[in-house]
């Protein structure tokens with residue numbers, strides 16, 4: 001089945017524990033800090049039911065034959081990868097690529113785990129069965145998972161088990177006949193507050209002695225003891241939608257997730273205290289590449305959006321015909337093209353594994369993660385340069401338009417040919433919200449870190465690049481001459 005937006009919204013009012021600004025949130029769907037983000041996610045669910053988009057964003061469930069969300073697809077052909085990409089692109093366009101942990105992100109990771117059940121079975125058959133059962137249920141019930149897979153930044157010089165308290169990082173505190181008790185915290189729960197389930201695991205390397213942290217499990221948001229400490233809400237801080245159109249609608253929130261002795265029944269545990277499996281689940285299954293290919297399809301949409309903003313501002317300012325401005329726009333477009341090309345190349349270079357599963361090209365996924373760290377800040381900087389002081393020379397809020405004296409001056413001086421004041425201000429306020437506002441700053445931090453710290457992301461390229469091609473070329477060049485040539 002595919003859920004509607006209102007079914008998704010109803011599921012959120014379950015007594016979950018969220019704190020923001022010193023208060024416990026009641027219904028997250030109607031709280032000012034979260035409600036518009038909930039609306040944006042609800043709109044995604046509605047897209048899976050609308051006739052025009054349904055065929056792109058769904059595929060038949062292998063269990064029931066009913067249409068289910070394409071984000072849960074285990075691709076078994078290049079055509080599946082294309083179908084998945086088109087569906088994910090439709091979803092990302094709905095949020096302009098601004099919501100990173102929409103329901104299609106972790107769904108890809110879960111599908112990747114389920115695509116390689118033998119890896120889990122080798123370690124524990126029961127836990128592997130739990131995983132498959134949960135994956136199929138989440139897919140067929142259109143569930144929204146987010147994840148926390150990085151220990152909190154406390155002391156990175158020490159391994160997990162040598163932190164000052166064994167229950168700072170989320171790990172097993174007690175084992176019972178019917179399940180486990182988890183204590184500690186994990187970061188950084190983007191959209192956790194507005195999702196249905198949190199997947200708790202660890203993607204950073206763990207070593208001997210860290211076994212209690214080497215787990216993968218799912219936890220429903222209403223679990224007793226599960227606490228979400230959301231960061232400041234940019235949506236709540238926005239003076240109006242007109243002033244902060246992107247922060248108002250697409251602030252998915254991020255949070256510290258605390259497990260205060262949360263009981264997790266065995267059926268929700270997929271990996272239990274296994275250093276090897278908690279590591280291999282990301283790299284020996286298509287999990288990481290499926291999850292990150294979704295992130296890159298979203299990024300492609302976002303870069304197209306940025307290019308559109310840059311061009312519109314240049315046009316409005318009358319600078320579009322200047323060759324240096326066209327050259328900057330060309331450079332910006334080339335970055336969007338690079339990401340699009342890497343996304344498409346993932347399909348062309350997909351590899352099929354022994355289970356018949358098509359993995360998006362691994363080299364391309366890692367390369368895209370690495371270059372986005374460089375190109376996203378460069379694009380933001382270039383567009384700020386193109387926009388100039390106009391980004392700042394703006395009325396303090398939309399209320400200035402409501403004051404007759406102020407609005408007369410604003411309408412006279414803040415306008416461009418073909419762009420009456422209200423349109424100019426509208427475009428530049430939107431531009432500021434992706435380039436310079438607090439929301440924009442968080443977007444930048446997200447693109448730098450969502451796939452891991454930059455040094456780790458780049459070392460993944462090193463580990464996956466086929467250096468044999470380069471080595472062979474260099475060897476060939478060196479063999480063609482010598483001292484006596």
Ligand SMILES: Cc1cc2nc3c(=O)[nH]c(=O)nc-3n(C[C@H](O)[C@H](O)[C@H](O)COP(=O)(O)OP(=O)(O)OC[C@H]3O[C@@H](n4cnc5c(N)ncnc54)[C@H](O)[C@@H]3O)c2cc1C
Pocket residue numbers: 101146147148149150152153156187188189190191254442445446449450451452453454455
């Ligand atoms: C906006 C945002 C949203 C996020 N959403 C999620 C989410 O939904 N789920 C989730 O699980 N995680 C999420 N993350 C967390 C993300 O996965 C982590 O930020 C990332 O893994 C990096 O870890 P860290 O922030 O602790 O940085 P650290 O590992 O502490 O690294 C910070 C910096 O320290 C330096 N450094 C540290 N160690 C080394 C070293 N060995 N060698 C060289 N330099 C080093 C580097 O400059 C590095 O960039 C999110 C992060 C951000 C910013």
